[in-house]
Amino acid sequence: MKTIGYIIQKEFKQIFRNKGMLPIIFILPILQLVILSNAATYEVKNIKFAYIDYDRTSTSRALIEKFNASAFFNVLTDFPSQEKASAAMLSGEVDVVMEIPNHFERNLLKEKNANLSITINAIDGAAAGVESVYVNQIVQSFNKDVKMNYMDTSKKITQPVTIESIPSFWYNTTLDYKTFMVPGILVLLVTMITLFLSGMNIVREKEIGTLEQINVTPIRKSQFIIGKLFPFWIIGMGLLTIGLILAKVIFNTPMLGSLLLLYAYTSIYILVILGIGLLISNFTDTQQQAMFIAWFFVVIFILMSGLFTPIESMPKWAQIVTEFNPIKYFVEIVRMVLLKGSGLGDILPQLLKTLLFAILMNVLAVWSYRKVN
Amino acid sequence: MKRFIGFIKKELYHIFRDRRSLFILFGMPIAQILLFGFAITNEINNVDIAILDHSKDASTEEIINKISASKYFTVKQILTREADIETAFKKGNIKAVLNFEKHFSRNLIKQNQATIQIITDATDPNTANSITNYINAILQNYQQEKNRAIVVEYQIIPQTRMVYNPELKSVFMFVPGVMTIILMLVSAMMTSISITREKELGTMEILLVSPLKPFQVIIGKVVPYIFLSVINAAVIVLLSIFIFKMPVQGSLFLLGLESVLFIITSLALGILISTIAETQQAAMMISLMGLMLPVILLSGFIFPISSMPVPLQIISNIIPAKWFIIIIKGIMLKGVGMAFIWKETLILIGMTLFFIGLSVKKYKIRLE
Numbered sequence: 001m002k003t004i005g006y007i008i009q010k011e012f013k014q015i016f017r018n019k020g021m022l023p024i025i026f027i028l029p030i031l032q033l034v035i036l037s038n039a040a041t042y043e044v045k046n047i048k049f050a051y052i053d054y055d056r057t058s059t060s061r062a063l064i065e066k067f068n069a070s071a072f073f074n075v076l077t078d079f080p081s082q083e084k085a086s087a088a089m090l091s092g093e094v095d096v097v098m099e100i101p102n103h104f105e106r107n108l109l110k111e112k113n114a115n116l117s118i119t120i121n122a123i124d125g126a127a128a129g130v131e132s133v134y135v136n137q138i139v140q141s142f143n144k145d146v147k148m149n150y151m152d153t154s155k156k157i158t159q160p161v162t163i164e165s166i167p168s169f170w171y172n173t174t175l176d177y178k179t180f181m182v183p184g185i186l187v188l189l190v191t192m193i194t195l196f197l198s199g200m201n202i203v204r205e206k207e208i209g210t211l212e213q214i215n216v217t218p219i220r221k222s223q224f225i226i227g228k229l230f231p232f233w234i235i236g237m238g239l240l241t242i243g244l245i246l247a248k249v250i251f252n253t254p255m256l257g258s259l260l261l262l263y264a265y266t267s268i269y270i271l272v273i274l275g276i277g278l279l280i281s282n283f284t285d286t287q288q289q290a291m292f293i294a295w296f297f298v299v300i301f302i303l304m305s306g307l308f309t310p311i312e313s314m315p316k317w318a319q320i321v322t323e324f325n326p327i328k329y330f331v332e333i334v335r336m337v338l339l340k341g342s343g344l345g346d347i348l349p350q351l352l353k354t355l356l357f358a359i360l361m362n363v364l365a366v367w368s369y370r371k372v373n
Numbered sequence: 374m375k376r377f378i379g380f381i382k383k384e385l386y387h388i389f390r391d392r393r394s395l396f397i398l399f400g401m402p403i404a405q406i407l408l409f410g411f412a413i414t415n416e417i418n419n420v421d422i423a424i425l426d427h428s429k430d431a432s433t434e435e436i437i438n439k440i441s442a443s444k445y446f447t448v449k450q451i452l453t454r455e456a457d458i459e460t461a462f463k464k465g466n467i468k469a470v471l472n473f474e475k476h477f478s479r480n481l482i483k484q485n486q487a488t489i490q491i492i493t494d495a496t497d498p499n500t501a502n503s504i505t506n507y508i509n510a511i512l513q514n515y516q517q518e519k520n521r522a523i524v525v526e527y528q529i530i531p532q533t534r535m536v537y538n539p540e541l542k543s544v545f546m547f548v549p550g551v552m553t554i555i556l557m558l559v560s561a562m563m564t565s566i567s568i569t570r571e572k573e574l575g576t577m578e579i580l581l582v583s584p585l586k587p588f589q590v591i592i593g594k595v596v597p598y599i600f601l602s603v604i605n606a607a608v609i610v611l612l613s614i615f616i617f618k619m620p621v622q623g624s625l626f627l628l629g630l631e632s633v634l635f636i637i638t639s640l641a642l643g644i645l646i647s648t649i650a651e652t653q654q655a656a657m658m659i660s661l662m663g664l665m666l667p668v669i670l671l672s673g674f675i676f677p678i679s680s681m682p683v684p685l686q687i688i689s690n691i692i693p694a695k696w697f698i699i700i701i702k703g704i705m706l707k708g709v710g711m712a713f714i715w716k717e718t719l720i721l722i723g724m725t726l727f728f729i730g731l732s733v734k735k736y737k738i739r740l741e
Contacts, residue, residue, distance in 0.1 A: 018652075018655075020650065020651055020652070020655045021652075021654065021655055021658065024655065024658045024659065024662060024663075025658075028658075028662050028663060029662070032662075032666050032667070035685070035688075036666055036667065036670045036671070038681065038682050038685055039670040039671055039676060039681050039685050039689075040670055040675075040676055041676055041680050041681065042415070042498075042499040042676060042677075042680075043498075043499075043680050044677065044680060045679075045680050046679050046680065047679075048679070089536065090703075090707050090709050090713055091709070091713045092699065092703070108527060108529065109527075112526045112527055112528065113527070113528040113529070113530060114528075114529055114530070115529075115530050115531075115532055116529055116530070116531045116532065117531075117532050117533075117534065118531050118532065118533040118534065119533075119534045119536055120533060120534070120535050120536065121536060121537060122535035122536060122537055122538040122539065122541055123537050123538050123545055123546060123702055123706050123707075124546050124677060125416070125538055125540075125541030125542055125543050125545065125546060126415045126416070126541075126543060126546075127677050128535055128538070128541055129503075129541060130502075130506075132533050132535075133506055135531065135533070136531060136533075139529055139531050142529070143527070143528065143529045146527050146529070147526070147527045150527055160485070160516070160519075160520040160523050161481055161485045161486070161516060161519045161520060162485065162486050162516060163436075163481070163486075163487055163488070163489060163512050163515065163516055164486060164487070164488045164489070165488075165489045165490070165491055165505075165508070165509055165512055166488060166489070166490045166491065167490075167491045167493070167505045168490055168491065168492045168493070169493055169495035169498075169501050169505075170462060170492060170493065170494055170495055171462070171494060171495055171496045172495040172496055172498055172501075173495070175495055175498035175501065175502060176498065177498055177499075179496070179498075180496055180497055180498055185666075188666070192661070192662060192665075193662070196657070196658060196661060196662070200654055200657070204654065284393070285393075286391075286394075287566075287653045287654060287657070288391075288394055288566050288567075288570065288653065288657075289391070289393050289394055289397070291562070291566070291653075291657045291661070292394060292397040292398070292401070292562075293397065295401075295558070295562070295661055296397065296401045296404075296405075298661075298665075299405060299554075299558075299665075300405065300408060302669075303409055303412075303413055304408070304412060304413075308669075308675050308676075309413050309414060309415045309675070310415065310497060310499075310500050312418070312419060312420055312421070312468070312500075313414050313415060313416050313417060313418050314412045314413075314414065315411060315412065318408075318411060318412035321408075321412070332465065335496050336463070336465055336496075339496045340462060340463050340465075340494075340496060341463070342463045342464070342465070343463070346463045346464050346465070
């Protein structure tokens, strides 16, 4: 026990001595949490909208006025011709162009129906889908006004059947993106810091040659490993705490569930990450190699965690791959516990899988660590 | 010049000797682009939903059938009580509940109107919103079928054309992004590490006292990585064309030139990092922790920049990846030429010069 204490002491001294690294470990993640959480939104607003009005009647102007009034559209200009509009679309100045054809008003009143053409830049397919919904909503509401104005009310018409749907958004009634993203990004930062630090730590001693000196001492393998990893466990838990406080104070993230449960889960989760870090350390010779491997896994873990893009949208095989992704479980749990108030019973499957990973990774890591070459 | 070539040779030996790093350097981008090209999508597919049907009549059955027949939804659970909704959401196995009111069919026939509540788990606001929109579309469709007999007057018919990506494939959005991230991180990380490594191991001293000029040392370090990254870029472009069927509407040659420019920008950033960082550890942490998230989040790779708060939109301008993504999308999907992307190109050139200038200024030829 005393030996472990000394190793831990040595590690902490090394961490706090390195003035270049301290801001990277503590300030950088927190800055990123505070700033970048604002960037992660799929909300579509400020749509760059332009129109070509060949009709130039009161009806066409009324339609354009509807777009002007909408909060989603940023009506930029009107183009005199289609060529001008296409060029603006190519250079990225506008994303949605509405073309009101000649005789729009006349067709609507005489022929009883009129066409409108809408062109949407669809490179971002998801955003284009939403933009199309917004455009249709405005056109429909305009259409309703038109019908109200012109329809002959004296004529008896059959009422169409309508199904009224009432959307109800639970747990996040205002559809606030930050509520969703802040816990996820916090998970990510805790993971990256602990993985990179632990992955580089032992291999660094290997590269500099000080590992040999430790290997010839009577320190036992298990003591050494515990002593090495414990400081990073503390750093991880510390980051989580700072992150949660900031989430509450700055973003007012709801915390419905038990924080104790979250901490209990995190304490196991960090063990998984430290195990992976140690494993990487054991199988590499230089810090460069260790970093590459850590980087490889982190990018895959992040993008396949359901943090930015939903897992259920992935193809089946990819969903199976995500089962082996520890970040996925942490992201799920932090959101479930904080935002929905899920309890131990709800998160038990994820908890057990994480525990299994923790045991597996650490057994593998300890087993593959060799004091003698 | 001969000395300089000798130095480049030394660097190449270093790189090719380390088989493991080399394997990672080439294998990783390929693995990543394949994995992400297929897996990363924000399209709605096979969402698990539950039904709470208080009337269980012909109309509700028709609607439920319509919904489960669509590829977007799978009806996973049939709930019987309102209280079950909370439990199901907390376990996290369903994303939405359709709640039909009592006497649905009767209301629809007698009063021409009936009500459905769409309850979504909005912890993920984007998915919740999309689910609501998709279900509404299905309901609209159902109503239209019911109302077919009625003639509608004064109808405006919007005809929507989706340009550049008519099938709304999310691959078109994500492949340029993944390509940018890989090129940026690999290039910046490689150079910053290889320079700080010499510092840390003490061999930088030897290089500094050699007759090579400092800038020759730096350029010699960078040249091999330009080659490696160009190969990487070429592989990624080939994969995206042949596997993901990304079109190249514009000139492939221009795409190549722009890629080389972006690689040089990233390498210059790597050099700058190496002048700041003293140890490999610091260099790696800066290039990984410092670059990864900002590049993913602020480049317009996943999240649209125009929706961000204004200060972040301004910050996003200093991310080189943002400009490169605009360039690739322009050339590959829109088929534009230099006339449309000269501004972005100039910005990248400017950033490169700035990084190099700053590095030269900060580069210490003496050891402390």
